[in-house]
Amino acid sequence: xxxxxxxxxxxxxxxxxxxxxxxxxxxxxxxxxxxxxxxxxxxxxxxxxxxxxxxxxxxxxxxxxxxxxxxxxxxxxxxxxxxxxxxxxxxxxxxxxxxxxxxxxxxxxxxxxxxxxxxxxxxxxxxxxxxxxxxxxxxxxxxxxxxxxxxxxxxxxxxxxxxxxxxxxxxxxxxxxxxxxxxxxxxxxxxxxxxxxxxxxxxxxxxxxxxxxxxxxxxxxxxxxxxxxxxxxxxxxxxxxxxxxxxxxxxxxxxxxxxxxxx
Numbered sequence: 001x002x003x004x005x006x007x008x009x010x011x012x013x014x015x016x017x018x019x020x021x022x023x024x025x026x027x028x029x030x031x032x033x034x035x036x037x038x039x040x041x042x043x044x045x046x047x048x049x050x051x052x053x054x055x056x057x058x059x060x061x062x063x064x065x066x067x068x069x070x071x072x073x074x075x076x077x078x079x080x081x082x083x084x085x086x087x088x089x090x091x092x093x094x095x096x097x098x099x100x101x102x103x104x105x106x107x108x109x110x111x112x113x114x115x116x117x118x119x120x121x122x123x124x125x126x127x128x129x130x131x132x133x134x135x136x137x138x139x140x141x142x143x144x145x146x147x148x149x150x151x152x153x154x155x156x157x158x159x160x161x162x163x164x165x166x167x168x169x170x171x172x173x174x175x176x177x178x179x180x181x182x183x184x185x186x187x188x189x190x191x192x193x194x195x196x197x198x199x200x201x202x203x204x205x206x207x208x209x210x211x212x213x214x215x216x217x218x219x220x221x222x223x224x225x226x227x228x229x230x231x232x233x234x235x236x237x238x239x240x241x242x243x244x245x246x247x248x249x250x251x252x253x254x255x256x257x258x259x260x261x262x263x
Contacts, residue, residue, distance in 0.1 A: 001079040002259050003095025004226055008111050011224040011261070012175040016214065017064070018207065018256070019057060019121055019149075019185040020245060022234035023049050025203050026256035034208040037215035038258075041227060047256035048072065052233050055253065056246040058123045060232035061134055061180070065103045070230050070257050081228075081259070082107070105137045108176045116165055116175065117141040118158060120182025121149055138178070140165075149182040152190050158182065159213035166220045179217070183210040186235065186244075199237050225262045231255035 004013070018026070029035050030046040039046075050070035053063035067082035080091035083098050092098050099107030105115040117124060117138040125131040125143045135141035142165070146157040162179055169175045183206045189195040191205040221227070234252045236242035245252045 001081055001093065001095065002226055002261055004081045005095050005097040007224075007226055007261070008097060008108075009174060011226050012169075012177070012221070013108065013113070013226045013228075014175075014177045014179070014217075014221065015064075015228040016179045016181060016217075016230075017061065018181045018210065018229070018231045020203070020233060020235045021184040021207060021231035021256060022200065022203065022251055023047065023231070023254045023256045024251070025200050025234075026207065026231070029204045029207050034204065035211040037211050037218055038229065040218070041229070041260040041262075042258055047258060050230070050255055050257040051253050052231070052255045055233050055248065057121050057180075057185075057232050058130075058134070061123070061178075064232070065105060065134070065137060065178075067099075067104060069228075070255050072257075103137055105139075105176060105178075108174075109139065113174045113176045114169065115139045116177045118147070118161055118165065118177065118179045119143040120147055120154060120158060120180040121185050124180055147182060149185040149187065151182075155181060155183040155210040155213040159216045162217045163220045166217075166222070180232075181210050181214070183207075184231075198235075203235065203237075221262055226259070227262055228259045230257040 026047050050072050052070050053068045054060035067084050077091045079093040080096050082104050083092040083096050085100050101107040115138040117135050142161050186198050188202040188206040189198050192202040195202050233245050235245050236251050242249050
């Protein structure tokens, strides 16, 4: 666990969620050399295998922003990077940011951070009350159809906004940026020539496409940064008769995870 409490005020925090990305897809793409920009921050074994606290975007991100990151396997409660202060809260260790506020954006705001949400899927769209819940946690939010999953070039549109946001931050203010990548969410088949249906192969192609533009975002991190990259959940593509997410299937609960401090 990164001792984030020791880095508050000196480091930006950038959290990239690769929406719907399966662990096996991410790991195979890494092994094949298809994600060179993300691979810069992965250990020699590739992605860490973890379990998401939820099976679809909305509850997963609310859990993340409450301090409940994807957890590694094992019986012991893992050390937590962020932890809200409440009765029976467990997992706090030296270096955990323990906060009294309701969520991570509020906790970081209280510590001088400017909080920005750059969404991809509809839960970040501000279209209706439900689509406003997550963006309302942040000082600033961005979403448009161009950054959503129905746009084949959504990762480029999202990277354009993210690079601009990073460049606009004043030197005396720290930033918390949540970037929800839409490209790996269905539909992904148009990233694989000739495909008519989403599959692990089309999601891998979408991830490779997203990696190209995430390279620009990573290169724009001009200050010391805590970088977290993970998926919020996976997807089934017909395995055991299941399709999609929001279901209790191992391919949905198992997600890739990485964290690193950039100086």
